[in-house]
Amino acid sequence: MKFALLNGQRQEAQPNLSGQCPACDQAMLAKCGEVKIWHWAHKGRRTCDPWWENETEWHRAWKGQFPESWQEVVHQADNGEKHIADVKTDRGWVIEFQHSRIEPEERRSRDTFYPKLVWVVDGARRRRDRTQFQNVLNISIPTVSSSRVRRIFSDECVLLGEWAGSRAPVFFDFGGEALWWLLSKSPNGPMYITDFPRIQFIGIHRSGEIQKASGFDEFVKDISKLVAQYESVPQAQPLKQAPPVTTPGFRQMDRRRRRL
Numbered sequence: 001m002k003f004a005l006l007n008g009q010r011q012e013a014q015p016n017l018s019g020q021c022p023a024c025d026q027a028m029l030a031k032c033g034e035v036k037i038w039h040w041a042h043k044g045r046r047t048c049d050p051w052w053e054n055e056t057e058w059h060r061a062w063k064g065q066f067p068e069s070w071q072e073v074v075h076q077a078d079n080g081e082k083h084i085a086d087v088k089t090d091r092g093w094v095i096e097f098q099h100s101r102i103e104p105e106e107r108r109s110r111d112t113f114y115p116k117l118v119w120v121v122d123g124a125r126r127r128r129d130r131t132q133f134q135n136v137l138n139i140s141i142p143t144v145s146s147s148r149v150r151r152i153f154s155d156e157c158v159l160l161g162e163w164a165g166s167r168a169p170v171f172f173d174f175g176g177e178a179l180w181w182l183l184s185k186s187p188n189g190p191m192y193i194t195d196f197p198r199i200q201f202i203g204i205h206r207s208g209e210i211q212k213a214s215g216f217d218e219f220v221k222d223i224s225k226l227v228a229q230y231e232s233v234p235q236a237q238p239l240k241q242a243p244p245v246t247t248p249g250f251r252q253m254d255r256r257r258r259r260l
Contacts, residue, residue: 004040024048117168132157
């Protein structure tokens with residue numbers, strides 16, 4: 001963890017410090033070696049949040065894009081269950097930065113636990129993922145509404161298959177200027193993907209402008225509705241025969257995205 005409590009105040013790890021876990025109040029020790037990034041660890045083998053994963057520089061770089069008060073926020077459900085969100089914005093969006101592989105059951109549990117969740121997945125963790133993703137992108141099919149939104153086939157990309165069907169928005173980070181937004185409603189249904197500028201993703205969520213943050217809420221809903229309409233078309237039927245779209249099309253959403 002990046003922060004522990006010292007005398008009730010959040011503190012980053014420094015040599016020879018001890019503190020308390022903000023989630024379970026148990027003792028934590030500062031780990032400040034020369035190999036791993038400096039971090040806090042529970043004394044002994046105790047882990048209060050089973051969803052927590054060991055942090056990497058990739059995690060820290062992403063967290064560092066947002067105010068410290070938004071980082072590692074304890075989110076408690078009505079039933080008392082608590083988990084530590086990587087980032088929780090002032091508009092209630094929880095952003096989870098996932099580097100290691102996650103079991104489908106845990107992913108679904110997080111999708112359910114957080115009312116407004118966005119995943120950012122490290123697409124560069126395994127060498128094969130970038131190559132497989134590029135190959136899938138090369139044979140993807142542009143939709144009738146926008147060339148930026150493409151229908152893809154996940155059989156040849158393990159990463160896409162692992163994240164298909166997530167109820168929350170999923171963005172893949174391959175290290176470039178653009179993230180890739182996976183649009184999928186079920187593991188076995190059609191999948192779509194579109195690019196989303198990294199700087200815009202960060203700006204939308206960290207901006208103090210309520211209009212921009214609220215716009216992202218509506219943008220997510222619009223895309224979900226549109227993808228659901230595409231998926232309502234039988235797979236055997238050519239995509240070009242899809243029924244007319246009644247919700248805002250991707251051209252309109254492209255314009256809305258530019259305004260966010």
